[in-house]
Amino acid sequence: MIDFKNATFLKLKPIKLEEIIETMPKMFLDDENVFAAFKTVRDQLVFTDKRIIAANVQGITGKKIDFTSIPYSRIQTFSVETAGLIDLDCELEIFVSSIGPIHFDITGGFDIVAFSKLIAKYIL
Helix, strand or coil, X not given: CCECCCCECCCEEECCHHHCXXXXXXXXXXXXXXXXXXXXXXXXXXXXXXXXXXXXXXXXXXXXXXXXXXXXXXXEEEEEECXXXXXXXXXXXXXXXXXXXXXXXXXXXXXXXXXHHHHHHHHC
């Protein structure tokens, strides 16, 4: 479960943009573009050029989905940690004015340095 309020997550795995939950693109603004997407077991996290959107799939059937959106204008600071030799996961932590720190663990050889450049473009 991706829960911004309690900052609890499973490890995020990068996914192709075609794998985004089919109802999520209907929420995008006309000029909004996705540049990264991740998933846990059932939930997803999408980074667009305007915001971060979490999709929490609920219930046994997964028909009910809770969408939470954080506009970049609410992010005060962020930090990234690259993967190492033993610890292959990279990390992103953002500090949101109304929520506090949110920590993301990303698996799968993700290029967090290039990603941090994109995040900086929209936050700064």
